[in-house]
Amino acid sequence: MQIKINEKNLTITSQNPLTINEIVDLLENFQFTIQKLNTSQNNYEIEVNKPIKNKELFTKILKNALLGKIPKKCKLYYFYQLDFSLKEINFLRALAIYQSQIMKFSYEFIINTYIKYSSFIKNPSLEIDTDNQSEHQVLLIFREIKKNIIKTNLEKNKETIAFKIDIKNFKHLLKGINPNIESFVYHNDFCGVHLRMSKISRGGIRYSQRVDFREEIKDLMTTQQYKNAIIIPNGAKGGFFIFDENPSREKIKKCYSLYIDALLDLVDFEYGEDKDFYFVVAADKGTSDFSDIANEIAIKRGYFFKDAFASGGKNGYSHKKLGITALGALTSANRHFLEINKNIFKDEISVVGVGSMRGDVFGNGMLMNENFKLIAAISSKEIFIDPNPDIKKSFLERKRLFENSLSWKHYEKKALSKGAAIFDRSKKTQKISNEIQKLINHDSQIIQTDELIKKLLKLKVDMLYFGAIGTYVKASEEINELISDKQNADIRIDANEIKAFCVCEGANLAMTNKARVEYSQKGRINLDAIDNSAGVNISDYEVNLKLINADVLKYTDIVIKKVLTQNIMQPLRISLDEKLSEEDIKEFANTLQNVETFNEVFKTFDSTKPLRPILAILLLYTKLFIKEKIDFFDEKYLKEYFPLEIDYEKHILKKEIAKTVITNKVVNLYGLKILKNFSTQKIINILILNEVLNLEK
CATH class of the missing domain: 3.40.50.720 (NAD(P)-binding Rossmann-like Domain)
Structure with a gap:
């Protein structure tokens, strides 16, 4: 497509025919009135009522809209008039969609607020000058998002826009439980989020069919957080929503591929303590057979996790087969x-x-x-x-x-x-x-x-x-x-x-x-996090074995046995803890106050009685609590995690794996009572006693 502009005249030459209504509507969105319009063989000569300013930007926006790369009616013309660049316009559209997901306001209201306060949008350090409470909230959260964006892929000039936010700095301004790290991906065909509780977190990626897809992903991330108490990473969850009502399977795969590729733009491709290097995904609703697609993208991009990136692929554990x-x-x-x-x-x-x-x-x-x-x-x-x-x-x-x-x-x-x-x-x-x-x-x-x-x-x-x-x-x-x-x-x-x-x-x-x-x-x-933990558990084993180039399929039976140990021990531990009193429950809950997400999750139970779901949530958060508190490292606990002949010396998560083994061991054996007069020395004493008495047998 070619567009030529001369003052009030423009000529559009297109390979495919355009409708007159399409051209008229779009130019009216830019607040131009058409004076004359002549067409011949996909050539459109148009005269408008006033000179066209900023010709290069106008041409880009008009061309992208006519080609269907950006929506034709999304008020882009206002930003054009305010002298925003095309990159800025697209980024603001992505931000507005993201804000509509984390707030109760519609995309339309948020965009109108951006336009009304364009000076603030250009410079969020300005004072928020509005008496409207809703507008104030939109502008306040906009400033916090902009201030806390860690990384974007804007410099790559791709068809997807992706940005990563350190959301923990302002999640107190949002409702309910929220992640600490959040990524958002926007494309003309879809958008998606990825929510993590920490840099080392993992969870599935799903194709969501809910307009409020972030709310669905957030609920699942919360469940994933306490489900992940028994494995190495913290909870995470991702998902994408396609704007078409009934997309084909091929369209879903294409959107998934673009989404994964964009998220990889936000990851550090080298290992280091100050790096955000750990990013792994898993199959979920609507993406059960997409693991190999994700791994191919990771390998092509040169991500050092290779096919450990997405568990369950052709070289991994098939949850359904097992x-x-x-x-x-x-x-x-x-x-x-x-x-x-x-x-x-x-x-x-x-x-x-x-x-x-x-x-x-x-x-x-x-x-x-x-x-x-x-x-x-x-x-x-x-x-x-x-x-x-x-x-x-x-x-x-x-x-x-x-x-x-x-x-x-x-x-x-x-x-x-x-x-x-x-x-x-x-x-x-x-x-x-x-x-x-x-x-x-x-x-x-x-x-x-x-x-x-x-x-x-x-x-x-x-x-x-x-x-x-x-x-x-x-x-x-x-x-x-x-x-x-x-x-x-x-x-x-x-x-x-x-x-x-x-x-x-x-x-x-x-x-x-x-x-x-x-x-x-x-x-x-x-x-749910107790009953269906085996899937996430075996996926974590797969990732950790692949990170040291082990043949995961060779160790299938050993890994299944290790995984099922948790499905035996945790319900047994809950049954043993049912003998606790309500006073014990209150005391243990108070001990866990500083565990991420615990207060929000626990208060939905609204009970301190020794009932199984209450005890289950306490058990899992006790594990999260202890994993945070352990400040010693002994490689002998790595031997309990890996099959005997595995060489784990160069594993990038040695410390985290050992801490997880210790945590599962002491909590499964001693239950919630471990929280009474808690100290790191108490854990060490329990481990020594366990070795002496061989309690696990």
């Missing part, structure tokens, strides 16, 4: 059954679940016991109900679905019990059999689909198994509309309505914190 998350979750939930002399992996256990046999956590989970009696399952598109399942037939059929990646609608009808059915969730109502009516205690053949799902979640079974994304349970006191997962608002139930003996959270955020506390007063539950 079934590690489900195995860890069921191992964790087995504590509930062991205490009533049953075994989750052998005995007949009745189950209602959320998920599909195609899924990793649900599919693998429902194959780990041939005697699981699956009564019902709710997936994103279907509802499976088998009132009186034949245990052997149903296991074989679930196995067939999993191995062939099939949904519930492909379930062989001959394997179903009388009255069983598979319903399409897109229908508003369902016609149910007498057997299903009896199962859910409903006196009509017709039932609303949402009501059917709710009744299934309330069934009296041995285990309610969450194996897919979504928040399905709130506390009775919580307001449904305020729960962040809007998609499942119509099927969400109250915790006091659950009749299952126990809940296993194979997926994150299946229940709110308050819901866990409410349910735990009559049922058995741990915490």
